[in-house]
Amino acid sequence: MSPPEGTQSEPRPNSSFSTSVPGLQLAWDSTSLGTFKECPRKYKFTIIDGWVPRFLNVHFKFGLVVHGARERYEHAIASGASYDDAVDVALKWALEDTWDRRTGRPWISDLPQKTRFTAIRTIVWFLDEFRNDPLRTVILANGKPAVELSFRFETDIAPLGIPTERFLLCGHLDRVVEHEGSIYINDIKTTKSTIDSSFFAGFSPDNQLTLYTLAGKVVLALPIRGIMVDGAQVAVTFSRFLRGIVPRHEETINEWYRELQLWLRQAELYAHEQLWPGNDKACFRCQFRDICAKPPAAREQWLEAGFVRRTWDPLQARGDI
Amino acid sequence: MANTPNQPPANLTNPLAEARPDSLARYFAMDPLDLTRQDRDIIVAELRRMRQLWTQQEAAGATRATRVPGAPKDKPAKQPPKRTMTIEDLDL
Numbered sequence: 001m002s003p004p005e006g007t008q009s010e011p012r013p014n015s016s017f018s019t020s021v022p023g024l025q026l027a028w029d030s031t032s033l034g035t036f037k038e039c040p041r042k043y044k045f046t047i048i049d050g051w052v053p054r055f056l057n058v059h060f061k062f063g064l065v066v067h068g069a070r071e072r073y074e075h076a077i078a079s080g081a082s083y084d085d086a087v088d089v090a091l092k093w094a095l096e097d098t099w100d101r102r103t104g105r106p107w108i109s110d111l112p113q114k115t116r117f118t119a120i121r122t123i124v125w126f127l128d129e130f131r132n133d134p135l136r137t138v139i140l141a142n143g144k145p146a147v148e149l150s151f152r153f154e155t156d157i158a159p160l161g162i163p164t165e166r167f168l169l170c171g172h173l174d175r176v177v178e179h180e181g182s183i184y185i186n187d188i189k190t191t192k193s194t195i196d197s198s199f200f201a202g203f204s205p206d207n208q209l210t211l212y213t214l215a216g217k218v219v220l221a222l223p224i225r226g227i228m229v230d231g232a233q234v235a236v237t238f239s240r241f242l243r244g245i246v247p248r249h250e251e252t253i254n255e256w257y258r259e260l261q262l263w264l265r266q267a268e269l270y271a272h273e274q275l276w277p278g279n280d281k282a283c284f285r286c287q288f289r290d291i292c293a294k295p296p297a298a299r300e301q302w303l304e305a306g307f308v309r310r311t312w313d314p315l316q317a318r319g320d321i
Numbered sequence: 322m323a324n325t326p327n328q329p330p331a332n333l334t335n336p337l338a339e340a341r342p343d344s345l346a347r348y349f350a351m352d353p354l355d356l357t358r359q360d361r362d363i364i365v366a367e368l369r370r371m372r373q374l375w376t377q378q379e380a381a382g383a384t385r386a387t388r389v390p391g392a393p394k395d396k397p398a399k400q401p402p403k404r405t406m407t408i409e410d411l412d413l
Contacts, residue, residue, distance in 0.1 A: 091361050095353035106349060117349060124368045238375045 016315045024271035027168040029314035030208035041278035045288050051307040053287050062114040069094040069123040071148040078145035087127050112236050113192045122239040129241045135177035146176035151219040157261050159268050170314040184228040185212045195231040200244035210256045213248040
């Protein structure tokens with residue numbers, strides 16, 4: 001049986017990892033760093049070994065579709081397309097991206113709130129909601145809009161065992177916007193839940209948004225004030241939107257960066273030991289819970305039975321269209 | 322009021338008419354490469370009509386901003402009723 005789309009039978013070499021120290025990741029993004037912080041063993045399973053559930057996580061797929069559609073819309077607008085033409089570009093892409101060309105069928109979701117239909121509905125309703133958006137997309141020097149912007153920068157943190165190397169931070173900024181003279185990172189977050197103040201409060205602290213704010217300052221040399229989060233509540237029969245500001249103070253970012261050094265030291269230690277301990281206080285809703293419940297010698301066969309491999313390489317840029 | 326493939330939806334006379342997600346089912350079942358710009362315009366128009374209906378219902382208070390039901394919480398199984406043993410249970 002062929003592996004599902006986007007996965008492979010054997011793990012491909014991952015360019016984000018050291019060639020001299022097996023298991024030592026040098027280029028980190030928010031996904032790999034966040035997973036490591038959550039549980040080193042989970043990080044080993046999903047980032048180093050590349051195991052993912054056999055069926056693509058619905059939330060991940062849904063988010064990719066919504067983000068991708070908005071990206072296409074922004075590029076069309078920046079290219080001079082009319083609003084309706086830009087919406088059509090986004091819609092066309094989303095319809096095609098949620099069609100399984102191998103089977104000739106639409107993407108099927110088992111979550112009634114996050115389906116192909118609700119994704120398309122959310123996209124069209126979202127674009128209409130923010131048609132006259134007070135946030136202006138920053139246009140880069142090359143004339144392209146600052147959407148799905150891939151970034152990569154070198155830190156001043158070197159692995160203790162490889163002093164000539166430097167750890168890198170990578171990722172993709174959803175959208176960089178200007179509002180009333182200030183610059184923000186604008187990010188869409190979809191949820192099944194009602195969006196209220198606690199929704200936005202949940203993003204402080206947050207590994208991904210702090211990294212994005214730091215990246216915006218370093219890579220774009222812009223005074224990023226914080227993140228403008230566009231919350232999208234997706235229900236079976238409606239999509240509702242609310243925008244909120246998630247600030248990031250300079251001290252918070254500096255603290256995050258100082259602590260990053262310690263996290264990376266841990267990653268280096270585990271790589272040298274070839275042992276990534278499990279955080280047994282973080283097992284709630286973990287997709288590897290049943291795996292960790294098995295004796296260590298039996299885990300590999302259970303992983304092969306229930307998971308497929310894909311390579312998560314932060315150095316592989318995406319969305320640069 | 323059926324949507325025909327070559328015509329956009331007619332204006333509704335009853336704004337509180339039920340949304341008809343099945344009206345888009347045909348388009349969502351098609352290979353998207355076979356959809357024309359006109360087909361997609363129909364999809365957009367229908368989605369906008371749904372939004373208009375929902376917005377009107379929201380404004381009328383028919384739909385409160387209630388919490389979307391999440392996954393049912395795990396509850397401990399109900400304990401079976403305690404049975405007191407009697408002398409008859411001993412089959413003496």
